[in-house]
Amino acid sequence: MTKEEAKAVEKAENVPAVPWPLLIISWLVPGLGHFMLGRKVRAFVFAGVVCAAFITGVLLNGEIGVPQAGNPFSWLTTMAGLGNGVLYFLRLIWLNGVGGLFSSLPLGLSGGGDPAALGFSYGKTFLISAGLMNLLVVLDVCDIARGLKR
Amino acid sequence: MIDHSLLMIWYALLVSVFFAFLWREDAKGRRNLFLKTFLILVVGGIALGWLMYPFP
Numbered sequence: 712m713t714k715e716e717a718k719a720v721e722k723a724e725n726v727p728a729v730p731w732p733l734l735i736i737s738w739l740v741p742g743l744g745h746f747m748l749g750r751k752v753r754a755f756v757f758a759g760v761v762c763a764a765f766i767t768g769v770l771l772n773g774e775i776g777v778p779q780a781g782n783p784f785s786w787l788t789t790m791a792g793l794g795n796g797v798l799y800f801l802r803l804i805w806l807n808g809v810g811g812l813f814s815s816l817p818l819g820l821s822g823g824g825d826p827a828a829l830g831f832s833y834g835k836t837f838l839i840s841a842g843l844m845n846l847l848v849v850l851d852v853c854d855i856a857r858g859l860k861r
Numbered sequence: 862m863i864d865h866s867l868l869m870i871w872y873a874l875l876v877s878v879f880f881a882f883l884w885r886e887d888a889k890g891r892r893n894l895f896l897k898t899f900l901i902l903v904v905g906g907i908a909l910g911w912l913m914y915p916f917p
Contacts, residue, residue, distance in 0.1 A: 752882075753882050756878065756879075756882045757879070757882065757883075760875050760878055760879045763875060764872075764875050767871065771863070771868075829863045830863050830868075833863070833868050836872070837872065840872070840875075840876065844876075844879050847879075847883060848883075851883055861886060
């Protein structure tokens with residue numbers, strides 16, 4: 712099905728358009744999208760779970776995904792890390808400073824973490840999982856806003 | 862010192878709560894999915910660790 716055909720089907724079935732601003736808000740602040748849609752319990756649970764996983768990852772000396780030269784897999788961990796929204800950017804600013812954040816783009820950023828630390832791999836897993844969970848939250852917000860889910 | 866079992870249980874707890882609230886609407890469904898996911902993750906993790914024990 713082409714993009715135009717998909718749009719025509721959506722229009723015929725009266726499915727609302729994708730609420731991009733809401734999705735961006737939901738991505739940036741975990742749980743805020745659900746909160747704005749009135750799903751307050753879910754909002755607090757999702758915010759709590761994502762933040763808890765992220766903080767655990769940081770405390771375990773995990774590395775947040777940043778693009779690295781010669782390591783194509785680092786782009787995947789970057790995508791997953793970006794899923795954390797504002798938490799990801801705050802961590803990068805914490806590690807690189809505001810100035811360093813812009814001067815080190817795109818391949819010179821520090822993702823933090825200590826590879827020699829016992830919790831390095833665990834921490835990275837927690838950070839990646841937190842980002843992926845928040846991306847699922849964004850998709851959930853999209854479905855609820857479009858009336859495809861209660 | 863890091864307690865590997867405790868970290869595994871913490872991870873399983875977070876993931877189970879997350880998917881229970883994401884995929885189920887009612888309290889009973891959430892509780893059932895949470896218990897199922899949590900037990901599969903914890904027991905499966907221990908079983909896999911036990912199976913891998915002989916390998917270097």
